[in-house]
Amino acid sequence: MPVAPPRPKDLALNALRAFEAAARLGGFAAAAAELGVTPGAVTAHVKALEDRLGAALFARGAKGVQLTPLGARVLPEFTAGFDALGLAVHQLRAEAAPRVVHIATLPALAQLWLSPRLPALRAQMPGVEISITAMEAPPNLKRAPYDLSLFYGDQGRLVAEDEIFPVCAPALAARLTAPADLAALPCLIDSAWAGDWALWAAVALPGGFAPRGPVFSLYALAVEEAANGAGVLMAHGALVAGHLARGTLVAPLPQRVRLAQGLRLWSARALRAGQPVEQVARALLA
Structure with missing residues (x-):
């Protein structure tokens, strides 16, 4: 009779994916965000994988998790493997x-x-x-x-290239002839790029400047409000090029700061x- 020994059970792909993401990103919460699952699901997948292997991949502590020597040794091959799988999926989608x-x-x-x-x-x-x-x-x-x-x-x-510089509606431009005039005008602030004002002021106003004005979580809304005359916005050149071309926004000051990225x-x-x-x-x- 032919011999048909039982095949060892494969390790669960989702568990391997959870381990690789948590190891590469340095935590279960970050892995959960990338994979679109809950941190609890990542924790359960990793624990199941460790139980199946009979070896720890992470050391748990009060400050989070750290890779064990075993986890650190195998991570590069899993990362390369899942990268290759992802690119193969890209190719499949492109061909289909x-x-x-x-x-x-x-x-x-x-x-x-x-x-x-x-x-x-x-x-x-x-x-x-x-x-x-x-x-x-x-x-x-x-x-x-x-x-x-x-x-x-x-x-x-x-x-x-990315350049930042103040822009405003044409009606407001007459009140902005020098960087110091900004102190008397509302300055529109985008929450994602709140540091832009300080970067520009370091070049144009070395004495220091703290912008005062409304904060927006959507940059496009801040641009529209600037065009509506609500205040002065620290603009990224590529994002306001259309408004500048149409004349709905103007750049009354010559000082521009080119960002590294x-x-x-x-x-x-x-x-x-x-x-x-x-x-x-x-x-x-x-």
């Missing part, structure tokens, strides 16, 4: 739906920079579907289901010439 291009970007970039360019992109590439997802931080394109990411940073090809477009995989993703990327870079 080659006319769909998924872009992840900041909400402000989606509304103020990318949206005005979509009609021209659609006209250039009839039949190509461009999907936009707005998020506050760049996704891990080796794992997330996006073809391109458009964010301020240092990864990817440069689309535009520019607007960049990135893809986790090589783009093949002539494919929709490569065409969209080339159009955006142009």
Whole structure:
């Protein structure tokens, strides 16, 4: 009779994924956010994996978790493996739906920079579907289901340098002839880029400046309020270019500060010439 020994049970893929994410990101909460599950689910997956192995992968303490020597030794291979799996999934999606291009970007970039360019992109590439997802931080394109990411940073090809400078409605510009005049005007503050005022003031107002005015959690809303005459906004050049061109916003002061991280477009995989993703990327870079 043929011998058919029982096959050892495989380790659960979800448990391995939970371990790799928690180990790479340094905690169960961060892993849960990336995987779209609860921290409790990550904890349960990792505990089940450790029980199955009969060895600890994390040392638990009052200040969180740390990798054991075993966990640290195996992490690089799991990270490389899941990266490779993610890229293979990207390839599968691209082959199955080659006319769909998924872009992840900041909400402000989606509304103020990318949206005005979509009609021209659609006209250039009839039949190509461009999907936009707005998020506050760049996704891990080796794992997330996006073809391109458009964010301020240092990864990817440069689309535009990032300069900050004050802008306001034309009616307010007459009251802003020198940096010191800002003390008498409301200054619009974006909560995500609250430090922009200090960066600019360090160059234009070395004596120090504390902006006073309303705070916005949506940069696009702050731009609209600046155009409505509500105050002076510390603008990112690429995001207000349309308003400056139309004259709804003006930049009355000459002082500009160039930031180290520019607007960049990135893809986790090589783009093949002539494919929709490569065409969209080339159009955006142009």
